[in-house]
Amino acid sequence: MRRLVVEGAYVATVDRSSREFDGGHVVVDDSRIVAVGDGPAPAWAVEGRMPGGGSGSGSVSGSVSVERVDARGHLLTPGLINTHHHLYQWLTRGIAQDSILFDWLVALYPTWARIDEPLVEAGAAAALAVLARSGCTTVGDHHYVFPQGSGDILAGIVRAAGAVGVRLHATRGSMDLGSSQGGLPPDFAVETTDAALLASADAVERFHDPSADARVQIAIAPCSPFSVTSDLLREAAVLGRSLGVRLHTHGSETVEEDAFCLERFGRTPTQYLEDLGWLGDDVWMAHCVHLDDHAISRFAATGTGVAHCPSSNARLAAGIAPVPQLLRAGVPVGLGVDGSASNESGQLGSEIRQAVLLNRLRAGADGFSVRDGLGLATIGGARVLGRERDLGSIEVGKLADLALWRIDGVEFAGIADPVAALGLGALPPVARLWVGGETVVDGGALAGADEGLLAEAAARASRELAARV
Structure with missing residues (x-):
């Protein structure tokens, strides 16, 4: 048995x-x-004995290897959970800097349509490394671009997550509504409906682990109402439920999306998606910036989750999601980075501060606290991904996904509240990050991968992708 004893931290x-x-x-x-x-850990813990009064509780066990961590001057939180990302976009940062979503997508689709398995794996590994170093232990990735002849892209993302050491919720995305049919993506960037459904089922069969301590889980995730046909949305929901996996898509991100749905379908995005089976406690949607009161009530009644991506929504001038209203209604809400092409920092830890500051613009200075922000990034994300029984809080019986933040440096000297150091201050360095009790980050650096090599590989991949356009 491996035993980890962390003592002296401020534990949230x-x-x-x-x-x-x-x-x-x-x-x-x-x-x-x-x-x-x-206070200090109990004697049985540091002496290598078993907890409680059961068999063996009074004797030292030679099979228990104890690691003690002196965490004075540190904040200990649950590992952060990223509910929405596009890892491949690490290779296309800094492009279309002054565009709204639709224009930004049109500018980038021609480049994304030339990705392949090796390039995506290199970009994903770099993006995952940055996420881990910002306190993230679980990553929800939405990949929806699968050019013909591009290899096994999803396998590359799974390998990258294994190399870095984080949990992965990989969603098998898809697009089948090209520009010739009135969609936004160019025709060369989409799949057929049948091909997308077959590939989604194959991804679940190959990679999905339904167990409580799973390192890889799969969800089915048609991209958005403006890039996917009604047939694919409807059939994907049926397929996901028949396979027992979760469903994910983008929803109500911009006013342009609202206008597209009203013009094409005569309904708001929420009404349209609900008609196709896309509300439920096995569904979560990214962004949800433009939800009216009716939509919020439907999300609450059905248990549909939301991935809140404050920096990306600001970068693309999409707006501020009504997170305080969603929380008051009982909607599960988690935090997301979104793709690195619309959130170039790629850090999840800093999104806590962004969420706090932006949501106060809606709710007032006392309407959204630093603990609300931390909740989105931890237990909120666990609820959104259906993992709240095992992740998202520091409780006996839960998986040991933990982030230890160093707050004894000059940036935080004298700060009155350790949680405010994370929720209002500069992003603290991650002293240790554990996933299932295993060290992923140590002293601010990856424990199991060479960051220099990851950076070189990502830079090469980015240059190669640019040269293909």
Whole structure:
């Protein structure tokens, strides 16, 4: 048995009671948390004995290897959960800087249509490294561009996540509505409806792990109402539910999307998606910036989740999602980076601060707290991905996905509230990041991958992709 004992940190559990311990402890046996509390860890933990009064509890076990971490001067939180990303976009950052979404997509589709498996794997590995170094332990990736002859792109993303060490919720996306049919993407960037459905089922069969401690899970994810036919949306929902996996898409991101749906379908995006089976507690949608009161009530009634992407929405001038209203209505809301081509930092930790600041513009100074922001990034994300039983908070029995933030540096000297250091201050360095009790980041650097090599590979891939256009 591997035992991890973290002591002396300010522990923000994000549990149902919002417990916090100044100078608390967390004990992990193998992959799961076995003790959380105030003050130093109990004697049985540091002495290598078993917890409680069961068999073996009174004797030292030679099979227990104990690692003790002195975490004084640090904040310990659950590992952050990214509910929406496009990892391949790491290769196309800094383009169409002053465009709204539709113009930005039109500018980038010709480049994205030339990606392939090796390029995507290189870009994904770099993007995942940055996510891990910003406190992220679980990544939801939405990949929807599969050019003919591009190889096994999804396998490349899965390999990249394994190399970095984070959990991956890989959604098999798709587009089948090309410009000749009134869609936004060019015809050469889309698949046929049947091909997209077959590939989605194949992705679930090959990669989806339904177990509680899964490192890779698959969802089915047609891209958006303006790039996907009604047939694909309807059949994808049926397919996902028959296979027991979750469903994901973009929804209500911009006013232009609203206008597209009203003109083409005579309905708002939410009404259109609901008619096709796309509301439910197995569904989450990215952005949801332009939801009216009726849409919010339908999301709440059906348990449909939302991935809030504040920086990307600001970068593309899409607007500010009504997150305080969604939370008050009981809608599951998580945090997302979105693609690195519309959020060039690629960090999830810094999105907590962005969420706090932008949502106060809607809700007022006391309408959205730093703990609300941390909740979106942890337990909120776990609910959105259907993993709240095992992820998202620091509680006995849950998986030990933990982020240890260093807040004893000059940037945070004298700060009154350790959680505000993360939610209002500069992004603290990640001293340690654990996924299932295994170290992924140590001293701010990846523990299992060479960041220099990842950076070189991503830079080469970006240059090669640009040269193909």
